[in-house]
Amino acid sequence: MTKPKIALYWAAACGGCDVAVLDTNEKILDIANLADIVFWPVALDFKYHHVEEMADTSIDLCLFNGAVRNSEQEEIARLLRAKSKVMVAFGACACFGGIPALGNFTTRDEIFERVYIESPSSANENRTFPQTLTKVEEGELDLPEMFDTVMTLAQVVDVEYFIPGCPPPVDIILKVVDLFASGQLPPVGAIIASDKTLCDECERTKEEKKIARIYRPHQIIPDPNRCLLEQGIICCGPATRGGCGVRCVKANMPCRGCFGPPPGVIDQGAKLVSAIASIYQSDGQEDINRMLEDIVDPAGTFYRFGMADSMLKRKSLPQGERRA
Amino acid sequence: MKAARRIPLMKKMLAQFGIEEERVRLDWVSASEGDRFAQLVNEMTEEIRRLGPFSGNGGKADD
Structure with a gap:
């Protein structure tokens, strides 16, 4: 019997998901024994044309990390989808958009302006921006097209399983490998994590959830045994899987929400607005105004990893720039 | 009273999404103030009509 084939890919991602796979340490050898890794840009020297030459559905498992924010990533997502039997959105970016999807609060033009013109290290008097096609003496050079909107993998292709996390923890990666090896993969569409909220799994002492002011993590040294929310630190635990x-x-830092919304919650950020505002104590408009001041960046805080997967998905594009 | 805190926070967040402030409104009407209720609903309807349909223009999946 031939070994099953595994492919790994990174799209709009930081590389941390690939490092998480390597964090399985010696177990990575088990994975290599169990399956042939046929494509893994970060670690192995396979090219896109190698994948193009494979027969459809000849890859048994594809672990796709990163969001989709340009035409190359979209193309490879479609290519790997066609070649793979099982497509897994691996990590918070592929599942929910992740940190790259915070770019949905801006547009491609604004990003280009910032990066190529405004950034202090740029000297670009001719306003040169990357072009998808450039003619030079030797011929035409092309670059992928960057999108205005960062998308989740499932917004581009069909996805069988979701493994959340920034990055996914090693025990979940090994669990998936075990399930795959033993042919016991769950029903299609499953999110391979817990069905409880983070708060349900947190062992800190929880008393009455009432806060009178909000601290950003650098403004306070939190008690390591008491609920962080009750200490006034915004923790996304109540609305995170x-x-x-x-x-x-456990490292005394609040939850940032990288496991996405728990079962039954459609919009993680909206749930957090509800949760945080309802435990804030107020005697009137003055207190409410203080809360609004204290929560400096509600959208960025509550959708830190979930922007692309949220109900609104992005900041409204200016009139006239809306795509059909 | 939770709504009194939730709605302002949500409105601050919706502003970051570029959504017109007028699309969300919190007001208080007693059960005995039928006229006022009708007036507020009419005002809101007119306001939304003026703004036109909302287009979030999000990910491709829902296009």
């Missing part, structure tokens, strides 16, 4: 091992909270 568990299964991560409560990694951040």
Whole structure:
């Protein structure tokens, strides 16, 4: 019997998901024993044409990390979808848009303006921007087209499973490999994590959820045993799926929401607005104004990893720039 | 009273999404103020009609 084939790809991502796969340490050898890795740009020297030459559905499992924010990533997502039996959105970016999807609060033009003109290290008097096609003496050079809107993998192709996390923890990666090896993969559409919220899995002492002011993490040294929210630190635990091992909270840092919304919650950010505002104590408009001041960047805080997957998906584009 | 805190926070967030402030309104009407209720609903309807349909223009999946 031939070994199953695995492909790994990174799109709009930081590389942390690939590092998480390597964090399986010696277990990576088990994975290599179990399956042939046929494509993994970060680690192995395979090219796109190698994948193009494969027969459709000849890859058994594709772990796709990163969001989709340009035409190359979209093309490879479609290519790998066609070649793979099982497509997995691997990590917060592929599942929900992740940090790259914070770019949905701006547009391609604004990003180009910032990067190529305004940034202090740029000297670009001729306003040269990347072009998708450039003619030079030797011929035409092309670059992928950057999109205005960052998308999740599932907004581009069909996805069988979702493994959330920034990055996915090693125990979940190994669990998926085990499930795959033993042919016990869950029903299609499953999110491979916990079905509880992070708060349900957090062991900190929780008393009454009432806060009178909000601290940003650098403004306070939190008690390591008491609920961070009750100490006035915005923790996304109430509206975040568990299964991560409560990694951040154990390190005395609040949950940032990288496991996405828990079961039953459609919009993680909206749920957090509801949760945080309802525990804030107020005696009148003055207190409410203070809360609004204290929560400096609600959209960026509550949709830190979930922008592309949220109900609104992006900041409204200016009139006239809306795509059909 | 939670709504009194939730709505302002949500409005601050919706502003970051570029959504017109007038699309969300919190007001208080007693059960005995039928006229005022009708007036507020009419005002809101007119306001939304003026703004036109909302187009979020999000990810391709819902286009």
